[in-house]
Amino acid sequence: MKRFILLGLVLLWTGCSSESANSKNAAGNSPESGKPKVALIMKSLANEFFSTMAKGAEKYQAENPDQFDLVVNGIKDERDLGRQVALVEEMIASNVDAIVIAPADSKALVPVLRRAKKAGIVVVNIDNRLDAEVLKTEGVTIPFVGPDNKAGAKKVGAYLASKLKSGDGVCILEGVLTSFNGQQRFAGFEEAMQEAGLKVIDHQTAEWEMSKANTIASSMLSEHPETKAILAANDSMALGAVAAVKAAGKSDDVLILGFDNISAVQQAIEEGKILATADQHGDQLAIYGIQNALKLLEDSSAVVEDVETPVDLITKESGAK
Known part of the structure; x- marks a missing residue:
C-alpha cells in the first residue's frame, strides 16, 4: 500500500513539473519553437485602422521570424468587451509570453490583464490607455505605448x-x-x-x-x-x-x-x-508595442515605462498618404 502511495506522489510531482516546464522556460520562450510567443489583441477588425495594425504586425513578424511568434486576435464589434476579455483569458490558457493589447474599454480589461501578469505574462497596452485609477486599485503596472x-x-x-x-x-x-x-x-x-x-x-x-x-x-x-x-x-x-x-x-x-x-x-x-x-501610424503602433514587450521579456528587471509614439496632422496640403 505504501509503495502505491509513494508511486502516486512521484507521478503527481512529475506531472506538475512537466506542466510548469510546458508553460514557459526560464528565458520566457515558447517551448515549441524556442521563441517568445506574442499575442496581439485588438478592437474591431472591421475598422480599417485595426486591420492595418494587424497587417503591420504580421509584416514585422515575417521580417523577423527568428525573434518571436505572433498570434493576432480581434473582436467583431468595438463594444464587445466580453469577447475581448475572453480573448485575454484564452491567451493566458495558451501560455503566451506577452500580450500587446488595444483595449476596447479603459477600465473593464484591467482585472483580466492583472490575471495575465500574475500568470507571468508580459502585458503592454497600446492605442487606448488603461485607466490609471483602476490600475492602481488592481495593484498592477502596465506600460502604455501610443500617441498623445x-x-x-x-x-x-x-x-x-x-x-x-x-x-x-x-x-x-x-x-x-x-x-x-x-x-x-x-x-x-x-x-x-x-x-x-x-x-x-x-x-x-x-x-x-x-x-x-x-x-x-x-x-x-x-x-x-x-x-x-x-x-x-x-x-x-x-x-x-x-x-x-x-x-x-x-x-x-x-x-x-x-x-x-x-x-x-x-x-x-x-x-x-x-x-x-x-x-497615429496604425501600421507601426502594434510594432512599437511588440518591440517593447520583447525588451521586457529579455530583461525582466527592466523599468516599465510608457512610450509616446508619433501623431501627425494630415491635410490635402501635407499629403494624405
Missing part, C-alpha cells in the same frame, strides 16, 4: 479653426465614452475650439461606428442648421458624417474632420470631402 491623443486632436481642431471665424458652431462625434483615447480626443477638440472662440453646439457619442455616426450627424444637422463643421473622434465616424452632410445637401457648407488616416479618408481628403485627419 489629446495633442493629436488639438492639432486637427486648430487646423479647423484656421478655416472658420470666431463664433461659428461646431459639432463633435465622440467615441466610446469609457475609452480613454475617445475622452482625450474630445478634450483636444474642445480645447482647440475654446482657444479659437468657436462654439461646440452639440456633442454625442457614435461609439466609433460609421452607421451610428451617420444617424447622429443627420440629427445634428437638422437640429443645428448653423453647423459649420463636424469633428469626428475617428475616421469611421467621419465617413458617416460625410454621408449625412451629402444627404442634407450641405457638402459645400459643412467641413468634416476625423482621426486615424485610414485609406478611405485619404481618398476623401484628396477629393475635398474631408478637411483633415490625424495619423
Whole structure:
C-alpha cells in the first residue's frame, strides 16, 4: 500500500513539473519553437485602422521570424468587451509570453490583464490607455505605448479653426465614452475650439461606428442648421458624417474632420470631402508595442515605462498618404 502511495506522489510531482516546464522556460520562450510567443489583441477588425495594425504586425513578424511568434486576435464589434476579455483569458490558457493589447474599454480589461501578469505574462497596452485609477486599485503596472491623443486632436481642431471665424458652431462625434483615447480626443477638440472662440453646439457619442455616426450627424444637422463643421473622434465616424452632410445637401457648407488616416479618408481628403485627419501610424503602433514587450521579456528587471509614439496632422496640403 505504501509503495502505491509513494508511486502516486512521484507521478503527481512529475506531472506538475512537466506542466510548469510546458508553460514557459526560464528565458520566457515558447517551448515549441524556442521563441517568445506574442499575442496581439485588438478592437474591431472591421475598422480599417485595426486591420492595418494587424497587417503591420504580421509584416514585422515575417521580417523577423527568428525573434518571436505572433498570434493576432480581434473582436467583431468595438463594444464587445466580453469577447475581448475572453480573448485575454484564452491567451493566458495558451501560455503566451506577452500580450500587446488595444483595449476596447479603459477600465473593464484591467482585472483580466492583472490575471495575465500574475500568470507571468508580459502585458503592454497600446492605442487606448488603461485607466490609471483602476490600475492602481488592481495593484498592477502596465506600460502604455501610443500617441498623445489629446495633442493629436488639438492639432486637427486648430487646423479647423484656421478655416472658420470666431463664433461659428461646431459639432463633435465622440467615441466610446469609457475609452480613454475617445475622452482625450474630445478634450483636444474642445480645447482647440475654446482657444479659437468657436462654439461646440452639440456633442454625442457614435461609439466609433460609421452607421451610428451617420444617424447622429443627420440629427445634428437638422437640429443645428448653423453647423459649420463636424469633428469626428475617428475616421469611421467621419465617413458617416460625410454621408449625412451629402444627404442634407450641405457638402459645400459643412467641413468634416476625423482621426486615424485610414485609406478611405485619404481618398476623401484628396477629393475635398474631408478637411483633415490625424495619423497615429496604425501600421507601426502594434510594432512599437511588440518591440517593447520583447525588451521586457529579455530583461525582466527592466523599468516599465510608457512610450509616446508619433501623431501627425494630415491635410490635402501635407499629403494624405
